[in-house]
Amino acid sequence: MLPCDAERLAQRHGLQLPKSTSHAGYVFSNFDEFLALYDRVGHVIREAEDLREIAYRYLSTVSEEGTVYVEFMISPGHSIVNGIPFLSQISAISDAIEQAKDELGILSCIVITCVRHRGGDEAVDVAEMAASARSRHVRGFGLTGNERAFRVQEFQGAFRIAEAAGLGLTAHTGEWLDGPSVLEAVDTLRLQRVGHGISVYRHHNIMSELSERGIGFEICLSSNFSLGACDVSDAHPALTMMENNCLVSFCTDDPAYFNATPASELRLAVRCLGLLDKDIKQVLNNSVDMAFCPENVKDLLRSEFRSLPL
Incomplete structure (x- = not known):
């Protein structure tokens, strides 16, 4: 989500963005600041339509540069906290994918990610949601976030659930x-x-x-x-x-x-x-x-x- 989109959504929903957000770009000086800013900016996404708009705008932008395929990595926990149910998130992004395919010819799919610094229990919840999505657009499962938090063994259960559902597996490490x-x-x-x-x-x-x-x-x-x-x-x-x-x-x-x-x-x-x-x-x-x-x-x-x- 570009800073201009974040500002637009913040105004739409009557929210304040951190000072480190401006039209010129997001401002952070290290990995921890980046993670904190990412979480704070995510709060401006309050409706499924917000996700659809952001996804379509991104596909439109990269399509103009010649990109023909995109994999969206989404961490549903952020938007669930904001009141957007998981299936509504998938439906909104899927709508954007289909619209972009029809209008622009760009192809896309979704990789559901859990966040490492939120621990293994939440990861299992996210994996269960991903496995039950029953959407042709959901093709993968991943792990993002701070790799210094929690040993990788904490996420075995989540990845076995995703593997059993036939999802591709990736992780930041x-x-x-x-x-x-x-x-x-x-x-x-x-x-x-x-x-x-x-x-x-x-x-x-x-x-x-x-x-x-x-x-x-x-x-x-x-x-x-x-x-x-x-x-x-x-x-x-x-x-x-x-x-x-x-x-x-x-x-x-x-x-x-x-x-x-x-x-x-x-x-x-x-x-x-x-x-x-x-x-x-x-x-x-x-x-x-x-x-x-x-x-x-x-x-x-x-x-x-x-x-x-x-």
Whole structure:
């Protein structure tokens, strides 16, 4: 949700936004401040229609840049606290997905996420909601938030529920903790993908194992630089990961907070990592392989990418 959208919703519902929100962008100086601001800004979403508007506006924006597929990661706990039932959230975002598909040709799905620093009990509740959604748009389940809070074992129950429901599994890990923590999360939660995972670049044996297992990495350059997970002056770990055959895709994390879009992140990867056309083609193919969408959608995306002048 862009700052201008947050301000509009705050005015609509008669709410106050934190001073660190302005049309110029969200202001935070570290990861903890980002998490706190994210929670506070989320309070302006008070109705299901708010979610539909935000989702459609995002799809419209990125579609103009050439993006053809999006996975929305939503943490339903925030909106439930605001009085929006889970199924109403899914219905609203699904309506936006269908409208954007019909009007813009962009395809989308939903990944339901639990929040690590809220603990395993809430994660189980969220997983049960995700498993019972019965929506063709709900395709995945994930874990976001502060990876320093709670051991990954606390979330096994939630991920087994999601796995039994046939959802794709991903989790943010290895952004702040070490490389072995990434392997532990993959094994414990049975992940197909990892959000960030950049700390593995120091461990060639872990990179080799995860590459052989086809584990995808959702790399978020702008987020890493903004929050200090990586030093802008140093080579980003993604370069070493790609050189070691890791399955890398470039993602946006929380796009409005990091002024990121799928297209801008790919441009940043070209600029910072020196990617060539063959590398871009590989990254796009990785993105399709990693996606939680049905195989027929993957076939459409592969066909779309084959037509690009690369």
